[in-house]
Amino acid sequence: MTDPHEPVHVILDDTAMAAAGRGNLLASRLIHRAHAEPGWYLYVTACALVEADRARPGTGEHIAALPGVTVLDLDLTAALSVARQDSWALAHTLYAAQPTPERPSGAVVATATPDAWAGHPVRVLDLTP
Structure with a gap:
């Protein structure tokens, strides 16, 4: 069982960002929690943000402007x-979901396409309705 006081770190992949733009209730709840509740942290990677905007123009600007959403840059290691x-969006999100000093347990990847994450060493939160 997880500690209820432990911070929750979630990364939206490109499909989750597009789903949020289409009014996905689960994605909207994550965004609200990250903004309103202490201990909830929501991230997007720069590469996934680009891919989400390509799939649904305007998504990148909208997501990046939301309070409570942190955009993770593409640094040298990433x-x-x-x-x-092959996929920069998936690869950057996968990299960002790994444990770091700020996120010792790593992060959960929120996605509208959970099958895309099969075989990858990450925890997935399925946003499909």
């Missing part, structure tokens, strides 16, 4: 990890 993969 860029080297992303360079080895």
Whole structure:
């Protein structure tokens, strides 16, 4: 059982961002919690933000402007990890979901396409209705 006082770290992948733009209730709840509740943290990666905006124009600007959403930059270490993969959005999100000093247990990936994450070492939150 997890500690109810432990911070919750969630990363929206590109499909979750697009789903939020289409009014997905689960994505909207995550965004609200990150803004209103202490201990809830919501992230998006720069590469996934670009891909979400390509799939649904305007999504990137909208998501980046939301209070409570932190955009994770593509730093050198992330860029080297992303360079080895076919999908920059998936690779950057996968990299960001791994444990860090700020997120010792890593982060959960919120997605509208959970099958895309099969075989990857991450916890997934399925946003499909």
